Amino acid sequence: MIVPRLALKSLANRWVTALLTVLAIAASVMLLLGVEKVRTGARQSFADTISGTDLIVGARSGSLNLLLYSVFRIGNPTNNMTWKSYEDIAKSPDIAWIVPISLGDSHRGFRVLGTTPDYFKHYKFRRGQQMVFTAGAPFSDLFDAVIGADVAEKLGYKVGDPIVVAHGAGSVAFLEHEDKPFRVSGILAKTGTPIDRTVHVSLAAIEAIHVDWQSGVPDTAHAVTIDRVRTMNLTPKTITAALVGLNSKVATFRVQRAINEYPEEPLSAIMPGVALQELWGLVGTAETALTAISAMVVATALLGMMTMILTTLNERRREMAILRSVGARPTTVLGLLTAEGGLLTLAGVLLGTLALYAALLTMRPVIDRMYGLNLPIDALRPDEWMKLAAIVVAGILAAALPAIRAYRLSLADGMTVRI
Amino acid sequence: MVDATQVLEKRYEGDGASAVAFSNVRFTWPGRTRFTLAIDRFELARGERLLLLGPSGSGKSTFLSLLAGIVAPEAGEVRVLGTGLGKLGGAARDRFRAEHFGIIFQMFNLLPYGSLIDNVTLPLAFAPERRSRVKSEGDPPDVARRLLVSLGLDEDLIERATTAELSVGQQQRVAAARALIGAPQIIVADEPTSALDRDAQAAFLDLLFRQAARAHASVVMVSHDPTLAPYFDRVARLTEIATISRGRAA
Numbered sequence: 001m002i003v004p005r006l007a008l009k010s011l012a013n014r015w016v017t018a019l020l021t022v023l024a025i026a027a028s029v030m031l032l033l034g035v036e037k038v039r040t041g042a043r044q045s046f047a048d049t050i051s052g053t054d055l056i057v058g059a060r061s062g063s064l065n066l067l068l069y070s071v072f073r074i075g076n077p078t079n080n081m082t083w084k085s086y087e088d089i090a091k092s093p094d095i096a097w098i099v100p101i102s103l104g105d106s107h108r109g110f111r112v113l114g115t116t117p118d119y120f121k122h123y124k125f126r127r128g129q130q131m132v133f134t135a136g137a138p139f140s141d142l143f144d145a146v147i148g149a150d151v152a153e154k155l156g157y158k159v160g161d162p163i164v165v166a167h168g169a170g171s172v173a174f175l176e177h178e179d180k181p182f183r184v185s186g187i188l189a190k191t192g193t194p195i196d197r198t199v200h201v202s203l204a205a206i207e208a209i210h211v212d213w214q215s216g217v218p219d220t221a222h223a224v225t226i227d228r229v230r231t232m233n234l235t236p237k238t239i240t241a242a243l244v245g246l247n248s249k250v251a252t253f254r255v256q257r258a259i260n261e262y263p264e265e266p267l268s269a270i271m272p273g274v275a276l277q278e279l280w281g282l283v284g285t286a287e288t289a290l291t292a293i294s295a296m297v298v299a300t301a302l303l304g305m306m307t308m309i310l311t312t313l314n315e316r317r318r319e320m321a322i323l324r325s326v327g328a329r330p331t332t333v334l335g336l337l338t339a340e341g342g343l344l345t346l347a348g349v350l351l352g353t354l355a356l357y358a359a360l361l362t363m364r365p366v367i368d369r370m371y372g373l374n375l376p377i378d379a380l381r382p383d384e385w386m387k388l389a390a391i392v393v394a395g396i397l398a399a400a401l402p403a404i405r406a407y408r409l410s411l412a413d414g415m416t417v418r419i
Numbered sequence: 420m421v422d423a424t425q426v427l428e429k430r431y432e433g434d435g436a437s438a439v440a441f442s443n444v445r446f447t448w449p450g451r452t453r454f455t456l457a458i459d460r461f462e463l464a465r466g467e468r469l470l471l472l473g474p475s476g477s478g479k480s481t482f483l484s485l486l487a488g489i490v491a492p493e494a495g496e497v498r499v500l501g502t503g504l505g506k507l508g509g510a511a512r513d514r515f516r517a518e519h520f521g522i523i524f525q526m527f528n529l530l531p532y533g534s535l536i537d538n539v540t541l542p543l544a545f546a547p548e549r550r551s552r553v554k555s556e557g558d559p560p561d562v563a564r565r566l567l568v569s570l571g572l573d574e575d576l577i578e579r580a581t582t583a584e585l586s587v588g589q590q591q592r593v594a595a596a597r598a599l600i601g602a603p604q605i606i607v608a609d610e611p612t613s614a615l616d617r618d619a620q621a622a623f624l625d626l627l628f629r630q631a632a633r634a635h636a637s638v639v640m641v642s643h644d645p646t647l648a649p650y651f652d653r654v655a656r657l658t659e660i661a662t663i664s665r666g667r668a669a
Contacts, residue, residue, distance in 0.1 A: 009530075325524070328544075
């Protein structure tokens, strides 16, 4: 065991360059696995956002656009669908439930969603999980609001606190519906979906705060008081979209076709899963590019290690000659250098993997809060193990080149190191 | 046991059996500048102490590389302790060297990051028979420690110092201990005294020969210093043994 022990001491003797090499490999491994974690985390977050909804119906537009604005609160609808169309679709015998949603306003950067109390009953996420209230209850009064977990946490709201909704979806509010404030009636438990960053109000409330608005600005001359608005018919004329659950999955295509061919109004009905697949297809190229870049970073780190071993080779020729003089075979010299490369790579892989998990543990809440991305902290998958094994093998191969050179030098040097 | 001083006083008379025999050996270093060494006949007797003289670049190290089987001749035969090295494969030649040779380099070539004991016991990693011989005397690190003490190194120094912290004289002793451990039959030394003053040279050679005599080992030492001649049984110039030719590669 003296030879491996001395090889380790030799490595320890060059600890600065060895450490830098290990750090470079660790950083590249962290990047490679990190990209993979973010990629799968993003996919899982998106896939977990909606569950149990068979169709999403909205004004005629691209399926991705409809999915993004209705479920992920990304972007804006190109058009609304009429309430009459909604009612017509709701009458279909294939439909088990239908929940209207109306978007367009915001509260301190968080989207406001107008809907019915059925939303809390039928909308499901992450393999059929239902929303849970940590405090309060769904809205019962016209100006009640149910807020997501992130809204409550970031703004420090609790049940009973007042909320003023701003007109428009921008993070900076220029016009507010301050004459008709809401009251927090319920706070939802954390879901890891856009629900956490949404203020939910009743559909009638959306209608109520816009009843005295004309062309996007308040009509001060015809202002309507809260008491008066409560007496008015607040059935909306239009909504943004509707989420639909069917009695039978078999009917999905039939209902989808019927909605797409609805004669009264151009509508689109999309299946969330299919639209998500379309999204993956779209972002797949960018994901591949990211993976390719991180693979290049790994290759660069391994090249760095190869350079390190090659540059230290001249200093180490004496060490090799000593080993040869005491009876070490040239293959022992070859093996020692290859093992050194393998060891450095293995150390880099281990350190990079540990650093990634440490970063995930510390950064996860921040990433969740800032980007709404729920990164899972789970064990390495078989394909990730394979990638790490491939990096170690590549490290051994990268060390093989200087090792072969050392092998040749040790054969040619004989007893004297002729540098 | 043979007393080293008696050995020094008594000139070597030979015991009739060769430790090393070269016949019609020819070797060329590969590369642009061709350097060819040819030896028609050379013998070293068991227990003989040979001083091989020659200036730098005269082929002394090439001769030692051939002798130790580190390089193989293109033609001819090198026999060591009755074994033709040419008949051995690369691995067997390396093993043979590990078992039967102790080598001391000009710059001692100690591993700077290893302990003194590590450096001395290193050859045993490649030589099972030599290791067994050492084990019959005790635990290899203990044997190495005793050898270093007998070579004049302080026990405290042996335990605590790394070879990089040693003086030249102390490094020499460690290098000698590495060559002598396990009592190999042939000690090869490549100008081990070139950096020493006269007194230190004498002391080192005395130590080396005393230990070599215990194992009845042959000693081949190459040097450019003819004043060392009185310490040896035989003195030869490389040019008397070998024909050297130089020329550019085609």
